[in-house]
Amino acid sequence: MDYKAAFRTAVEQVRSEGRYRVFADLKRHRGAFPRATWTRDDGSSKDIIVWCSNDYLGQGQNPVVLDAMHAAIDANGSGSGGTRNISGTTHHHVELERELADLHGKDAALLFTSGYVANEATLSILYKVLPGLIVFSDELNHASMIAGIRNGGGARHIFRHNDLEHLESLLIDAPADAPKLIAFESVYSMDGDIADLAGTVALAKKYNAITYLDEVHAVGLYGQRGAGVAERDGVMNDIDIIEGTLGKAFGVMGGYIAGDIEMVDAIRSFASGFIFTTSLPPALTAGAAASVRWLKQHPEVRDIHQERAETLKQMFRDAGLPVMPSVSHIVPVMVGDPVHCKMVSDMLLEDHGIYVQPINYPTVPRGTERLRFTPTPFHTDEMMRDLVRAMEKLWAHCNIARLGGVAA
Numbered sequence: 001m002d003y004k005a006a007f008r009t010a011v012e013q014v015r016s017e018g019r020y021r022v023f024a025d026l027k028r029h030r031g032a033f034p035r036a037t038w039t040r041d042d043g044s045s046k047d048i049i050v051w052c053s054n055d056y057l058g059q060g061q062n063p064v065v066l067d068a069m070h071a072a073i074d075a076n077g078s079g080s081g082g083t084r085n086i087s088g089t090t091h092h093h094v095e096l097e098r099e100l101a102d103l104h105g106k107d108a109a110l111l112f113t114s115g116y117v118a119n120e121a122t123l124s125i126l127y128k129v130l131p132g133l134i135v136f137s138d139e140l141n142h143a144s145m146i147a148g149i150r151n152g153g154g155a156r157h158i159f160r161h162n163d164l165e166h167l168e169s170l171l172i173d174a175p176a177d178a179p180k181l182i183a184f185e186s187v188y189s190m191d192g193d194i195a196d197l198a199g200t201v202a203l204a205k206k207y208n209a210i211t212y213l214d215e216v217h218a219v220g221l222y223g224q225r226g227a228g229v230a231e232r233d234g235v236m237n238d239i240d241i242i243e244g245t246l247g248k249a250f251g252v253m254g255g256y257i258a259g260d261i262e263m264v265d266a267i268r269s270f271a272s273g274f275i276f277t278t279s280l281p282p283a284l285t286a287g288a289a290a291s292v293r294w295l296k297q298h299p300e301v302r303d304i305h306q307e308r309a310e311t312l313k314q315m316f317r318d319a320g321l322p323v324m325p326s327v328s329h330i331v332p333v334m335v336g337d338p339v340h341c342k343m344v345s346d347m348l349l350e351d352h353g354i355y356v357q358p359i360n361y362p363t364v365p366r367g368t369e370r371l372r373f374t375p376t377p378f379h380t381d382e383m384m385r386d387l388v389r390a391m392e393k394l395w396a397h398c399n400i401a402r403l404g405g406v407a408a
């Protein structure tokens with residue numbers, strides 16, 4: 001076996017489809033978000049505006065968060081030193097879990113090292129905790145939920161995206177006495193659409209199922225205290241398991257679930273991805289707790305955030321650019337071809353100092369490649385005008401290329 005050749009061949013396949021991933025090497029500057037400096041492969045650099053960060057509110061630069069992290073390092077040192085069970089639980093972990101349980105109006109919360117791990121670890125172990133479990137999963141659920149459901153190895157049914165009629169038809173067909181779980185997201189982050197939470201909860205009650213809601217792209221951003229769409233829609237008490245991240249709107253890192261004490265205690269006791277890994281460093285948990293606490297008290301930041309997203313969508317629409325019909329803070333613009341998508345992204349960065357990563361398969365279905373903009377409260381009208389001007393120019397350029405048959 002020529003191992004090197006096998007690795008190269010695998011990557012060549014990706015490259016030939018135009019979806020080889022190139023990471024942008026960025027230097028960020030404290031307090032200057034969303035500005036950063038991009039370093040090219042040859043070592044030269046360029047100042048750019050970041051338009052695709054999931055630090056949706058710039059909390060990663062909030063002095064309240066940074067001060068809490070500095071103080072925790074000074075007080076505790078760096079790493080946690082162990083798994084949660086073996087010396088890796090600091091007071092900061094305990095406080096953060098309380099803060100998160102309070103945020104979601106639940107008995108308890110449980111921390112994981114990331115949102116990915118929270119989904120994978122929880123969903124996979126639920127099959128063991130609830131023998132005979134049948135999971136009903138939205139077809140556009142995140143890779144981490146799919147991984148958890150697959151690794152759990154039990155029965156699963158995929159329902160068409162946000163299609164409650166299809167979901168109900170699958171629930172009707174399942175044995176009435178089998179334990180059932182509906183797994184879905186609130187904000188779907190690539191299209192920017194939002195699930196019908198009340199409708200899903202009603203179906204769960206009708207068929208005696210429990211609900212598992214990924215609010216990763218909503219925590220910090222929706223609801224009076226930033227608990228997510230379930231808070232905004234008044235159904236927080238009806239969601240059995242809420243899963244979130246500390247790495248996006250909260251600006252730090254980590255993941256969690258929140259729910260009844262019995263459920264959380266079971267996951268704590270059985271989930272491999274919780275038990276057998278070093279816990280988050282105290283500085284991260286202290287920073288996350290400060291961020292959650294601060295955002296509970298600052299709903300006005302959420303209003304500004306929504307206004308910024310609406311403004312950018314309107315500016316794209318006015319310019320005739322194909323902005324997708326998002327009802328959230330996500331502003332996706334359809335390109336529909338991976339090569340084209342990468343080319344537009346490269347030109348925005350090199351020629352205009354605008355950084356937006358191309359979104360390609362398998363993150364989105366083939367043929368729906370897009371640019372995904374995430375304006376924050378720190379993106380000004382002037383930055384938006386520069387962006388729209390650059391996009392108009394490139395769209396004209398690319399249309400000419402397409403008419404000439406180059407990119408078709």
Ligand SMILES: *Cc1c(COP(=O)(O)O)cnc(C)c1O
Pocket residue numbers: 114115116117119142144185189214216217245246247254255
């Ligand atoms: C990013 C993401 C996750 C994973 O969260 P991390 O904290 O980044 O690991 C889970 N679910 C969805 C929908 C996501 O987009």
